[in-house]
Amino acid sequence: MRMTHRSIADSNLRGINANLVAVAKLQQQATSGVALNRPSDSPSGTATAMRTQGDLALNGRYAANASLAKTTLSSADAALDAMHDQLSMVRDRVVQGANTGSLTASGFEALALEVDSLGQGILAMANRQVGGRPVFGGTTSGSQAFTAGAGGVVTFGGRLDVPEVRVSPTEVVQTGVTGTSALGPDGANVFDLVADIASDLRTDPGALSARLAQLDQALTRLSDARTVVGVRAARLDTVVVLNAETELDLSGQLSSVMNIDQAKTYTELAMREYGYQAALSASAKTLQTSLVDYLR
Amino acid sequence: MSGFSALNLANSALTANQRALEVTGQNIANVNTEGYTRQRLELRAGNTAQTYTFYSQSDNLGDGVNSETVSRIRDAFLERRGLAERGTVASTTAVDTAFDQLETSFGEPSKTGVQSLLTATSSAWSQLSATPKDSAAREAVLASNRSLASSLNGLAASVDKQWSNTRGGTVDVLTEVNASLREVAELNDAIRTATVQNLNTNDLLDQRDLLVTKLAATIGASTVDGPDGTVNVVVGSTAVVTGNGASTVTLGGGVSLGAVPATPVVLTLGNGGPPLSPGGSVGGQIKVMNEVLPSYRTALDGVAAQLASTVNTALSTGFDQTGGAGGPMFTGTTAATLTVALTDPARIAAAAAGPVGADASSDGRLADRLSVLGQAPGSAETLYRGAVTRLGVEAGSATRAVASASAVAAQVDLARASVSGVNLDEEMTNLMVFKQSYAAAARLVTAIDEMLDVLINRTGLVGR
Numbered sequence: 110m111r112m113t114h115r116s117i118a119d120s121n122l123r124g125i126n127a128n129l130v131a132v133a134k135l136q137q138q139a140t141s142g143v144a145l146n147r148p149s150d151s152p153s154g155t156a157t158a159m160r161t162q163g164d165l166a167l168n169g170r171y172a173a174n175a176s177l178a179k180t181t182l183s184s185a186d187a188a189l190d191a192m193h194d195q196l197s198m199v200r201d202r203v204v205q206g207a208n209t210g211s212l213t214a215s216g217f218e219a220l221a222l223e224v225d226s227l228g229q230g231i232l233a234m235a236n237r238q239v240g241g242r243p244v245f246g247g248t249t250s251g252s253q254a255f256t257a258g259a260g261g262v263v264t265f266g267g268r269l270d271v272p273e274v275r276v277s278p279t280e281v282v283q284t285g286v287t288g289t290s291a292l293g294p295d296g297a298n299v300f301d302l303v304a305d306i307a308s309d310l311r312t313d314p315g316a317l318s319a320r321l322a323q324l325d326q327a328l329t330r331l332s333d334a335r336t337v338v339g340v341r342a343a344r345l346d347t348v349v350v351l352n353a354e355t356e357l358d359l360s361g362q363l364s365s366v367m368n369i370d371q372a373k374t375y376t377e378l379a380m381r382e383y384g385y386q387a388a389l390s391a392s393a394k395t396l397q398t399s400l401v402d403y404l405r
Numbered sequence: 406m407s408g409f410s411a412l413n414l415a416n417s418a419l420t421a422n423q424r425a426l427e428v429t430g431q432n433i434a435n436v437n438t439e440g441y442t443r444q445r446l447e448l449r450a451g452n453t454a455q456t457y458t459f460y461s462q463s464d465n466l467g468d469g470v471n472s473e474t475v476s477r478i479r480d481a482f483l484e485r486r487g488l489a490e491r492g493t494v495a496s497t498t499a500v501d502t503a504f505d506q507l508e509t510s511f512g513e514p515s516k517t518g519v520q521s522l523l524t525a526t527s528s529a530w531s532q533l534s535a536t537p538k539d540s541a542a543r544e545a546v547l548a549s550n551r552s553l554a555s556s557l558n559g560l561a562a563s564v565d566k567q568w569s570n571t572r573g574g575t576v577d578v579l580t581e582v583n584a585s586l587r588e589v590a591e592l593n594d595a596i597r598t599a600t601v602q603n604l605n606t607n608d609l610l611d612q613r614d615l616l617v618t619k620l621a622a623t624i625g626a627s628t629v630d631g632p633d634g635t636v637n638v639v640v641g642s643t644a645v646v647t648g649n650g651a652s653t654v655t656l657g658g659g660v661s662l663g664a665v666p667a668t669p670v671v672l673t674l675g676n677g678g679p680p681l682s683p684g685g686s687v688g689g690q691i692k693v694m695n696e697v698l699p700s701y702r703t704a705l706d707g708v709a710a711q712l713a714s715t716v717n718t719a720l721s722t723g724f725d726q727t728g729g730a731g732g733p734m735f736t737g738t739t740a741a742t743l744t745v746a747l748t749d750p751a752r753i754a755a756a757a758a759g760p761v762g763a764d765a766s767s768d769g770r771l772a773d774r775l776s777v778l779g780q781a782p783g784s785a786e787t788l789y790r791g792a793v794t795r796l797g798v799e800a801g802s803a804t805r806a807v808a809s810a811s812a813v814a815a816q817v818d819l820a821r822a823s824v825s826g827v828n829l830d831e832e833m834t835n836l837m838v839f840k841q842s843y844a845a846a847a848r849l850v851t852a853i854d855e856m857l858d859v860l861i862n863r864t865g866l867v868g869r
Contacts, residue, residue, distance in 0.1 A: 169528075177535050240538070248767045273770060326868045
């Protein structure tokens with residue numbers, strides 16, 4: 110084949126340019142640490158990266174949701190514990206009132222006042238809020254789970270369904286328990302019982318011993334509710350751990366798609382730079398010489 | 406044969422070698438000129454008696470050397486291949502550049518693209534589902550949906566802008582193309598006149614070849630030889646230059662991206678004449694305007710429509726913070742027109758359950774359902790990811806098409822250069838050869854001169 114200096118120069122230029130383009134791309138990858146800059150770098154990798162980035166962001170959201178749910182459940186647990194304690198104290202007063210025949214009317218009145226105030230304490234606990242929401246009020250928009258109506262009768266003012274929070278792509282956890290399941294249905298709830306006991310202390314101490322069975326039933330309901338809350342909180346703990354593991358997995362997956370393999374990139378960069386230099390030096394040699402140098 | 410005819414012979418040799426040196430000089434001078442074809446002086450031994458008759462006799466050795474023709478050394482087949490490959494390179498490059506720009510507009514994968522905003526929206530819905538009474542969470546849902554909508558608007562606008570820029574650029578290129586077509590016709594005319602008068606047309610031919618090469622790259626033109634050294638320029642199967650008559654080409658069809666599916670962009674002969682099927686960069690741009698950009702615009706519209714319909718449908722089944730039925734989040738069903746219609750954060754339907762009496766439900770189940778909408782098959786997110794993956798695949802193959810077309814074109818160019826290109830070594834050798842030959846011819850003149858000197862000055866002197 111007949112060669113010309115022009116075509117040698119052109120093909121040298123093409124070769125040098127091809128090497129330089131490769132060097133520039135590798136250098137960009139090495140300095141940014143990112144291998145995936147545009148969809149055409151790896152179409153399937155791009156899809157994976159986009160999905161993984163989304164999953165990662167949502168996973169972070171689920172962790173925040175779980176921590177919020179945990180707060181609500183802890184609060185419910187503490188409230189149930191306090192109510193249990195207060196109701197136990199009511200039980201103590203009932204036992205005292207039923208067994209002590211020597212109590213005077215003012216003694217009974219003192220016990221009744223104490224029971225009244227314990228009832229107020231239980232009501233305060235039952236209306237405990239987290240983030241403006243009554244913990245035992247279900248999905249009510251109001252701020253009270255239980256409200257004292259006319260004549261001091263306390264009724265449930267919330268809603269029966271319990272709020273739910275998503276803690277993983279496949280799992281939702283209920284945050285809390287319904288007020289009626291922990292404190293009894295309207296007309297036969299803890300507050301009615303406490304009010305009855307106070308009235309018995311004042312007017313009919315003989316009826317007190319019959320209240321003990323009812324009190325035990327109410328205490329059992331509170332314990333059961335606490336168990337439910339505890340189980341949900343324990344489930345959340347597991348979910349939080351799983352969530353952290355998922356985050357690690359996803360980050361690893363994202364990094365394997367998005368980021369460069371350092372060793373591979375640097376080796377390739379070194380090779381390409383070597384090729385570039387070889388192309389430059391070869392061009393310098395071939396383009397230098399021609400017959401002009403030797404003719405006089 | 407006389408001594409004077411030998412002088413004539415020497416003279417023709419001197420002239421021939423001098424011309425050969427001139428041609429060599431022309432070659433050297435144009436070693437780097439684009440489109441230059443190397444030339445060669447055709448030498449032919451001169452003879453006096455060309456016709457022989459009965460009893461005629463000639464003792465003539467010939468009368469030196471003829472050196473009238475300077476020919477261009479080219480391979481018509483390679484020239485045609487070169488034109489075709491140039492057209493392919495230009496066309497694939499136009500498509501690749503468009504994909505490149507489209508990839509930049511989409512800007513995936515990133516932390517700022519539409520995908521990240523879709524995720525942010527899901528995240529905001531999930532937050533709202535956990536805290537339905539929190540007005541900050543409601544505002545966050547509105548804000549994230551607004552930025553999602555405006556990002557889709559922006560993406561659609563940049564695709565539209567790319568389309569109109571492409572059309573504007575193509576119209577500019579066609580102005581140049583029409584000028585070139587006219588020039589080719591003028592050169593055809595000049596070449597015909599020169600050929601008829603038997604003048605050297607090589608430089609005119611080179612100029613015309615250069616123009617034709619440019620036309621091949623811009624509109625994928627090819628040539629058909631006509632009479633008297635003229636060429637006809639052909640696009641597809643329609644002649645745009647015939648002899649000294651040039652037609653014009655104009656861009657017809659839709660003038661905006663929205664009009665394209667109904668009226669595709671087309672290159673026509675004259676103003677609104679029959680459609681041509683151009684190659685080259687214009688052919689590539691027309692493909693970009695008719696196929697590439699509309700298909701991604703349609704994909705974006707699909708994402709916007711799916712987003713609007715799924716979100717609005719879900720919201721219509723729920724209840725807002727006041728217990729009222731949920732209103733639609735979006736109006737508009739295309740990527741350019743998608744807007745967030747809701748302005749009051751309290752009117753976002755986060756609850757799946759209706760109010761009981763005056764007590765609106767504060768459950769976040771609907772918000773939760775909206776937060777996982779993207780994971781369902783056929784969701785807006787899935788459609789968008791599909792579009793980006795397709796973009797990646799098509800952009801990659803467009804780049805590879807350019808690489809392979811360029812490689813083929815480089816090979817053809819090399820083959821063409823190996824026939825038509827100027828090799829300095831060769832020209833140097835020729836320089837030397839012709840210089841020596843010139844010296845030899847000059848020596849011949851000296852020899853004849855001395856011979857005549859002997860004859861005139863030294864003879865007839867006997868006895869003087």
